[in-house]
Amino acid sequence: MAYNYPPEKLSVYLSDDGGSILTFYAMWEASQFAKHWIPFCKRYKLEPRAPAAYFSSSDNSSDMSHHEERLSMKILYEEMTSRVDAIVESGKVPEELKANHKGFSQWKSEMTSKKHPPIVQILIDGKDPNALDNVGNALPTFVYMAREKNPEYHHNFKAGAMNSLLRVSSVISNSPIILNVDCDMYSKNSDSIRDALCFFLDEEKGCDIAFVQYPQNYNNITKNDTYGNTLSIMNEVDLCGFDSWGGPPYIGTGCFHRRESLCGMKYTKDYKEDWNRGSERNPPDDIRKLEEKAESLATCTYELNTLWGHEVGLKYGVAVEDVMTGLMIQCRGWKSVYYNPPQKGFLGVGPTTLAQTILQHKRWGEGNLQIFLSKYCTFIYGHGKIKLGLQIAYCINNLWAANSVPTLYYVIVPSLSLLRGISLFPKMTSPWFIPFSYVMVGKQTYSLIEALLTREITVQGWWNIQRMWLIKRLTSYLYGTLAALSKILGVSKMGFTISAKISGEDASKRYEQEIMEFDASSLTLAVIEFVALLNLACLVCATSRAVMRGWAIVLEMYFLQILLCGLVVAINVAIYEGLLLRKDKGSIPWSVTLTTLGFVMLVSLVSRV
Numbered sequence: 001m002a003y004n005y006p007p008e009k010l011s012v013y014l015s016d017d018g019g020s021i022l023t024f025y026a027m028w029e030a031s032q033f034a035k036h037w038i039p040f041c042k043r044y045k046l047e048p049r050a051p052a053a054y055f056s057s058s059d060n061s062s063d064m065s066h067h068e069e070r071l072s073m074k075i076l077y078e079e080m081t082s083r084v085d086a087i088v089e090s091g092k093v094p095e096e097l098k099a100n101h102k103g104f105s106q107w108k109s110e111m112t113s114k115k116h117p118p119i120v121q122i123l124i125d126g127k128d129p130n131a132l133d134n135v136g137n138a139l140p141t142f143v144y145m146a147r148e149k150n151p152e153y154h155h156n157f158k159a160g161a162m163n164s165l166l167r168v169s170s171v172i173s174n175s176p177i178i179l180n181v182d183c184d185m186y187s188k189n190s191d192s193i194r195d196a197l198c199f200f201l202d203e204e205k206g207c208d209i210a211f212v213q214y215p216q217n218y219n220n221i222t223k224n225d226t227y228g229n230t231l232s233i234m235n236e237v238d239l240c241g242f243d244s245w246g247g248p249p250y251i252g253t254g255c256f257h258r259r260e261s262l263c264g265m266k267y268t269k270d271y272k273e274d275w276n277r278g279s280e281r282n283p284p285d286d287i288r289k290l291e292e293k294a295e296s297l298a299t300c301t302y303e304l305n306t307l308w309g310h311e312v313g314l315k316y317g318v319a320v321e322d323v324m325t326g327l328m329i330q331c332r333g334w335k336s337v338y339y340n341p342p343q344k345g346f347l348g349v350g351p352t353t354l355a356q357t358i359l360q361h362k363r364w365g366e367g368n369l370q371i372f373l374s375k376y377c378t379f380i381y382g383h384g385k386i387k388l389g390l391q392i393a394y395c396i397n398n399l400w401a402a403n404s405v406p407t408l409y410y411v412i413v414p415s416l417s418l419l420r421g422i423s424l425f426p427k428m429t430s431p432w433f434i435p436f437s438y439v440m441v442g443k444q445t446y447s448l449i450e451a452l453l454t455r456e457i458t459v460q461g462w463w464n465i466q467r468m469w470l471i472k473r474l475t476s477y478l479y480g481t482l483a484a485l486s487k488i489l490g491v492s493k494m495g496f497t498i499s500a501k502i503s504g505e506d507a508s509k510r511y512e513q514e515i516m517e518f519d520a521s522s523l524t525l526a527v528i529e530f531v532a533l534l535n536l537a538c539l540v541c542a543t544s545r546a547v548m549r550g551w552a553i554v555l556e557m558y559f560l561q562i563l564l565c566g567l568v569v570a571i572n573v574a575i576y577e578g579l580l581l582r583k584d585k586g587s588i589p590w591s592v593t594l595t596t597l598g599f600v601m602l603v604s605l606v607s608r609v
Contacts, residue, residue, distance in 0.1 A: 001034050001038060001139070001140045001142065002034075002037060002038045002041040002042070002049040002190065003049075003187070003190050003192070003193050004042070004190040004191050004193075004194065005193045005194065007038075007126060007137070007138045007139055007140045008126055008127075008138050008140075009175070010126070010140040010141070010193075011126065011140060011141035011142075011143065011169065011172065011173035011175060012140055012141065012142050012143070013143045013144075013145055013165055013168070013169055014027060014143070014144055014145065015145050015146075015147070015161045015162075015164070015165050016144065016145070016146045017113075017146070017147070017149070017155075017161050018113040018146070019111065019113060019116040019119060019146035019149060020113065020146075021093055021104065021107040022087060022088050022091070022093070023144075024103060024104070024107075024119075024121065024144055025084070025087055025093050025097070025104075026084045026088075027123060027142070027144050028100065028101050028103070028123060029080050029083060029084055030080075031123040031124050031142050032080075033051075033076065033077065033080050034124070034133070034139065034142070035132075035133040035134045035139065036073065036076055036133070036134055037051060037073065037077075038133050038137075038139065039133050039134060039135045039137060040069065040073050041190070044066055044069075047188070047189070047190060047343075048186070048187065048188045048189075048190075048347075049187065049190050050186035050187060050188075051077050052186075053186055053188070053219075053347070055074050055077060101121075101123070102121075103119075103121035103123070103144065106119045106121065107119075113149070114149055114151055115149055115150055115151060116146065116148065116149050117148055117295075118145075118146065118147055118148040118295040118296075118298035118299055119144070119145070119146040119295065120143065120144070120145050120146075120168055120291045120294040120295045120298065121143070121144045121145075121291065122141065122142070122143050122172065122287055122290070122291060123142045123143070123144060124139050124140065124141060124142035125141060125287060126138065126139060126140050126141035126142075127141070141172065141173060143168075143169075143172060145164065145165060145168050145294075145298065146298075147160070147161060147164035147298040147299075148298055148299045148300045149300070150300045152300075153300035153301070155300070156309060156316045157321070158252075158314075158321060159309060159313070159314035159315065159316050159321035159325075160309070160316070162180065162313065162314045162321075163303070163308055163309060163312075163313035163314055164297070164298045165180075166178070166259075166262065166263065166313055167294075167297035167298065167302070168294045168297055168298055170259075170297075171290065171293050171294050171297065172290060172294060174259075174277060175259070175277075176258065176259050176260070176273055176274065176275060176277055177196070177197065177200060177256055177257065177258060177259065178256070178257045178258075178259055178262065179192075179193070179196075179255070179256050179257075180252075180253065180255055180257070181253055181254060181346060182252065182253040182348060184348050184349045185216075185253055185254065185346050185347060185348035185349075186346065186347060186348075187345065187346055188343065188344045188345060188346060188347045189341070189343045189344065189345050192214070192345040192346070193256075195339065195341065195345075196212040196214075196256040196339065197256075199212050199337045199339070200212070200256075200258065200273070207271055207272065207273070208267050208271070208333070208334055208335050209247075209258065209334070209335055209336065209337055210257065210258050210261035210262070210267075210329045210330070210334030210335065210336055211247075211250060211255050211256060211257045211258065211261070211262075211326070211329070211334075211336050211337075212255070212256040212336070212337045212338075212339055213239075213247075213248050213249075213250060213251060213254070213255045213336060213337070213338050213339070214254035214255065214339055214340070214345040214346055215231065215234075215235035215239065215254070215338075215340050215344075215345075216231055216235070216251055216252075216253060216254060216346070216348065217231070217235065217344050217346065217347050217348070218230070218231075218347065218348055218349060218350030219347040219348070219349070220349055220350055220352065221350055222511065222512065222514050223458065223461070223514070224458055224460040224461040224464055224514055225457065225461040225464055225465065226464055226511065226514045226515075226516060227350075227351060227352075227353075227354065227357045227464070227468055227516075228357075228464055228465040228467070228468030228469065228472075229350040229351055229357060229468075230350075230456060230457060230461070230465075232451070232454040232456040232457055233450060233451060233454060233457075235340055236340070236453075236454045236456075237450060237454075238396070239338045239340070240338060240340070241393065242336075242338060242390065242393050243337065243338050244389070245386075245387045245389035245390035245393060246330055246335050246336070246386055246387055246390045247330065247335045247336025247337055247338065247390075248326075248336055248337075248338040249322075249323045249326045249327065249336075249394065249397070250322045250323065250325055250326030250329070250336070251322055251323070251326075252320075252321075252322035252323075253346065253348070254345055254346040255322075258273070258334075260273075261329050261332070261334050262313065262314075262325075262329070263312055263313060264307065264311045264312040264313070264332075265332070266332040266333055267332060267333035267334045268333070313325075315328060318367050318370050318371060318374075318376075319363050319364075319366050319367030319370065320363070320364060320367030320368055320370075320371070321367075323367065323368060323371065323394075323397065324367075324371055324376060327371070327376065327378065327381070327382065327394065328376075330382075330385075330386050330390070331381060331382055331385040331386055332385075333385075352507070352508065352511045352517075353507055353511070353517040353519050354471075354516060354517055354518055354519060354520050355517075355519045355520045355521075355524075357468070357472070357476075358471075358472065358475050358476045358520055358524060359476075360476075361400075361472050361476035361477065361480075362475075362476040362477070362479050362480045362483070363480070364400065364480075365400045365401035365404075365472075365476055365477040365480030365481070366401060366479075366480035366481075366483045366484045367484075368397050368398045368399075368400055368401065369398060369399070369400070369401040369402060369480060369481060369484040370484045370487065370488070371394075371398050372395065372398035372399060372402075373484060373485075373488055374488070377398075378390070378391040378392075378394040378395060378398070379391055379395075382394070400477055400480075401476075401477040401478075401480040401481045401484065402477075402481060403473055403477060404473045404474065404477035404478040404480075404481055405478075405481070407470065407473040407474065408473075408474065408478065410564065411470070411474070411531050411535065411568050412531065412534065414561045414564050414565065415534055415535050415538040415539075415561075415564075415565050415568070416534075416538065416603070416607045417561065418538050418541070418542050418558055418561045418562065418565060419537075419538045419541050419542075419604060419607050420607055421545075423557045423558055423561070424560075424561060425559075425560035425561060426560075427556055427557060428555065428556050428559050429556065433559075433560075436560055437560070440560070440563070440564075444466075447462070447466075448462055451465065463571075466571055467571045467572070467574060470531075470568070470571055470572075471528055474527050474528060474531060475520070475524050475527055475528065478527075506584070506585060506586070507519065507586060510584065510586050515582075515584075515586065516574050516578060516586070517586040518578050518586055518587060518588045519586065522589070522591075522592050525588055525589075525592045525596075526592055526595065526596045526599075528572075528575060529575065529579065529588065529592065529593065529596040530596050530599060530600060531568065531572070532568075532569070532572035532575040532576065532579075533596060533597060533600045534600050534603065534604070535565050535568040535569050535572070536569050536572075536576070537600060537604055538565050538604075539562070539565045539566055539569050542554065542558060542561075542562050542565065575588075579593055
């Protein structure tokens with residue numbers, strides 16, 4: 001709400017899929033605090049303008065009056081958060097507080113998060129001349145929405161919520177440009193709207209732009225990125241490359257959309273945007289009628305037998321609805337733009353444990369592979385609609401999960417072959433040894449240089465990324481591949497598991513200390529442990545063989561296999577620490593270790609027979 005943008009042209013919507021009265025109460029409190037916060041931000045041109053982010057950062061301003069006002073504002077903010085926390089802890093909004101806004105009457109005792117009617121409440125109406133901040137300036141429109149939920153109807157997860165927001169906003173503000181931001185992100189740059197509009201309003205090249213995508217950045221990544229969650233290489237290298245072929249994919253958050261392109265319109269050369277659309281609306285006296293009309297668009301039955309979720313709005317039926325929706329938009333003739341300014345546009349919260357990381361990447365890998373194996377594969381659906389370079393670029397992400405199969409082969413078969421004395425790669429004296437060595441060394445060297453050039457990744461951080469590269473392909477992407485295949489074969493239905501980003505106090509401390517949290521399922525830990533222990537056993541066996549037969553003979557035959565096996569062992573040092581050295585709650589349970597160790601011994605014995 002505090003964006004550097006005319007408030008009469010700005011509308012802010014919050015979609016609460018749980019339909020919680022506690023969330024609505026927090027929004028009501030925020031709407032009151034905004035009357036003080038927005039003029040404070042604009043008077044001193046503060047950055048960032050998210051209160052929690054601003055008060056947690058240092059303020060180096062030399063203006064003493066600013067510091068005094070900052071202290072007063074911080075007290076107001078802390079009082080507000082204390083009231084909200086107290087109400088949330090009690091689980092109930094007192095009756096005397098409910099009298100402060102008519103919207104509280106929408107909640108009934110029988111309502112639950114999985115079954116409730118549609119609720120649309122305009123907490124601040126930007127068209128009302130009486131909607132002013134504490135210095136007399138206009139406020140942006142501020143709207144709460146909870147679409148109807150009913151177990152008898154499939155709600156289509158995030159895509160369904162976004163499509164309901166599209167319809168509700170069309171009758172309240174109907175602005176031509178829409179920004180969507182996930183609930184765990186905040187705006188870091190108050191000029192992001194103006195920056196994005198520069199692309200849409202360009203007289204020569206702006207008419208065919210459907211969306212402007214900002215990169216997804218996290219503000220809680222540790223110095224050496226323990227779980228390899230930094231997206232720096234994707235943000236600094238991969239997505240930039242999309243621009244020359246027609247634009248980046250839609251990645252679900254931090255994206256400015258042209259409403260008409262998101263609603264299914266095809267691009268034509270004579271297209272012209274109506275920038276005055278949405279500037280006029282019902283007078284303030286008709287607010288309740290407007291809310292009722294908006295609620296009718298957020299019911300479970302509204303989309304039945306319509307094109308919503310198929311040709312209109314976000315696409316249903318795939319775990320990465322954002323990527324699929326962006327592809328469909330580009331196949332209708334539109335282009336997109338990737339914008340990565342020095343001042344980050346948006347910051348969010350990244351996973352802070354191994355389990356959170358694996359869950360998030362499983363969903364991404366599964367959804368992207370679903371696209372590749374369906375009729376929406378870019379080589380089929382995009383043929384003749386988008387450039388070949390863009391089709392190939394999409395496949396880099398679409399085949400994330402499929403990389404698990406060759407990875408699984410390379411960390412098991414060469415090691416077992418080494419155990420049995422079978423050479424899989426050329427000898428050191430063979431001319432073919434050179435290209436194999438070049439690929440192995442060149443790939444890692446290029447990866448390291450690429451990471452360091454982003455200036456956000458340290459050498460240790462790059463090494464952690466290599467470890468997580470292996471772990472994710474053995475777990476997240478392997479599970480994602482199996483899940484995608486089972487859904488395509490009709491064995492199971494699509495689900496959507498939300499990636500939790502909240503950890504306990506002990507886990508948070510270990511994250512800050514860059515100690516891995518082995519909080520994943522027993523099966524997941526067993527897979528990771530099996531690969532680590534198997535390669536360690538095979539490396540020990542190869543070393544003993546070299547001692548008995550001579551290093552020269554063994555290296556001549558098995559150098560590349562020993563190098564590969566040794567690399568896997570080196571990458572998994574943190575796993576061995578979790579097995580043997582650590583005593584904290586985040587270490588690997590002994591029950592998993594003993595089971596896995598027994599299985600490794602069995603496989604080793606069988607392979608020697």
